[in-house]
Amino acid sequence: MIDSSIFQGKKAAYYTLGCKLNFSETSTFGKLLEEMGVSQAAAGEQADICLINTCSVTEVADHKCRQIIHRMTRNHPGALVVVTGCYAQLESERVSQIEGVDLVLGSNEKASLISFLSDAFVRKNSREHPQEALHEHHSVKTKDIRCFQPSCSKGNRTRYFLKVQDGCDYFCTYCTIPYARGFSRNPSIGSLVEQARQAAAEGAKEIVLTGVNIGDFGKTTGEDFTALVKALDQVEPISRYRISSIEPDLLSDELIDYCSRSRAFMPHFHIPLQSGSDEVLRLMHRRYDKQLFAHKIELIKQKMPDAFIGVDVMVGCRGERPELFEECYDFLDSLDVTQLHVFPYSERPGTAALRIPYIVDEKEKKARCRKLIALSQAKTEAFYARHIGCEMEVLLEKAPRGKAMHGFTRNYIRTEIAAREARQEYDNTLVKLRLTGFNHDKSALVATFAER
Numbered sequence: 373m374i375d376s377s378i379f380q381g382k383k384a385a386y387y388t389l390g391c392k393l394n395f396s397e398t399s400t401f402g403k404l405l406e407e408m409g410v411s412q413a414a415a416g417e418q419a420d421i422c423l424i425n426t427c428s429v430t431e432v433a434d435h436k437c438r439q440i441i442h443r444m445t446r447n448h449p450g451a452l453v454v455v456t457g458c459y460a461q462l463e464s465e466r467v468s469q470i471e472g473v474d475l476v477l478g479s480n481e482k483a484s485l486i487s488f489l490s491d492a493f494v495r496k497n498s499r500e501h502p503q504e505a506l507h508e509h510h511s512v513k514t515k516d517i518r519c520f521q522p523s524c525s526k527g528n529r530t531r532y533f534l535k536v537q538d539g540c541d542y543f544c545t546y547c548t549i550p551y552a553r554g555f556s557r558n559p560s561i562g563s564l565v566e567q568a569r570q571a572a573a574e575g576a577k578e579i580v581l582t583g584v585n586i587g588d589f590g591k592t593t594g595e596d597f598t599a600l601v602k603a604l605d606q607v608e609p610i611s612r613y614r615i616s617s618i619e620p621d622l623l624s625d626e627l628i629d630y631c632s633r634s635r636a637f638m639p640h641f642h643i644p645l646q647s648g649s650d651e652v653l654r655l656m657h658r659r660y661d662k663q664l665f666a667h668k669i670e671l672i673k674q675k676m677p678d679a680f681i682g683v684d685v686m687v688g689c690r691g692e693r694p695e696l697f698e699e700c701y702d703f704l705d706s707l708d709v710t711q712l713h714v715f716p717y718s719e720r721p722g723t724a725a726l727r728i729p730y731i732v733d734e735k736e737k738k739a740r741c742r743k744l745i746a747l748s749q750a751k752t753e754a755f756y757a758r759h760i761g762c763e764m765e766v767l768l769e770k771a772p773r774g775k776a777m778h779g780f781t782r783n784y785i786r787t788e789i790a791a792r793e794a795r796q797e798y799d800n801t802l803v804k805l806r807l808t809g810f811n812h813d814k815s816a817l818v819a820t821f822a823e824r
Contacts, residue, residue, distance in 0.1 A: 390427025445472025587622025648703030
């Protein structure tokens with residue numbers, strides 16, 4: 373039994389790096405601590421607990437994690453510092469040796485966060501050993517990562533994030549995530565429907581489905597992702613669902629067809645491509661080719677002509693000779709997609725990609741990134757421009773007083789209404805807006821109320 377009095381009146385500071393799944397989990401951690409009497413520290417306020425949720429998708433991410441840990445320990449001297457997430461799982465001993473870090477929790481231990489914190493607080497504040505540093509680290513081998521930490525929360529956001537799956541069985545040659553997150557696993561459809569209903573009771577209008585490889589849903593329970601989508605679509609208090617990211621080989625034609633006529637699933641897809649060269653895809657051990665990917669894009673656009681389609685692209689991986697990058701560029705240029713998430717390949721210790729001999733130098737990687745980012749900007753602007761003059765329903769999100777208010781259309785166009793028209797009561801409200809043109813930096817379309 374945990375003594376909640378240990379936490380009463382304490383303040384916590386949080387820092388999250390990486391994906392939407394990490395943000396969702398941090399929000400859940402915050403909610404659990406709030407239930408124990410812990411409030412969030414205001415900006416500049418000293419915290420009693422620092423929780424850092426880390427990412428390890430690239431070498432740059434690892435470096436940033438270390439920077440943030442040092443900054444948090446420096447800004448909150450004396451706080452109980454807890455590090456979790458993918459970097460904590462992969463480099464638990466190294467992280468535990470950083471000065472000021474008390475507790476490092478791997479993928480299994482996140483589910484027992486409160487218990488670990490309670491025990492650490494007692495020992496850190498023990499009069500018998502007041503100077504004793506904890507420096508504890510907990511992580512297990514990939515095959516032993518079994519737990520699933522439920523998460524459906526919004527944190528400081530309007531949209532809720534529902535964790536439907538964790539882990540990955542794919543083991544692409546460049547990736548360490550399966551080692552950090554473990555094998556694919558999931559809760560039941562029934563439990564996720566219940567979490568969606570609870571979010572609706574809290575006022576949620578929109579839920580984003582998150583996970584590491586969400587299309588692989590069902591490995592644990594013998595169910596499948598399309599069945600989950602159909603079940604969630606019946607939770608009528610929720611007006612909108614979005615699928616955060618789904619592998620092209622797991623994005624079934626049946627799922628695309630269902631989303632095109634569903635009540636609440638939005639015409640918005642995020643699909644990792646990684647490379648537009650079949651040779652590079654084989655080197656990566658991806659489970660599809662260009663033809664399959666192109667088919668998925670064409671089918672989405674046939675069923676949902678105004679769908680927003682985001683695509684992940686990795687640039688400069690081992691084996692990507694200049695002609696293969698040009699093949700990738702031409703393929704992406706030919707696709708009717710909306711936005712490219714472009715990121716450079718990063719060497720990851722222990723990955724199979726290190727055995728591939730051809731290496732792209734850093735200068736060339738940056739040049740290739742710039743070329744694809746320019747293509748992405750052109751595609752996004754063209755997509756936005758086609759919607760100028762349209763009236764569309766937008767879910768507005770709260771904004772600081774005196775600032776423009778933002779929101780998203782059904783097909784994920786970011787909209788902006790002027791500060792003079794913004795009202796706090798519009799937060800988490802679906803309104804019809806007329807899209808009138810680009811804002812100053814073309815990151816959103818300016819909108820006015822179509823109906824008042």
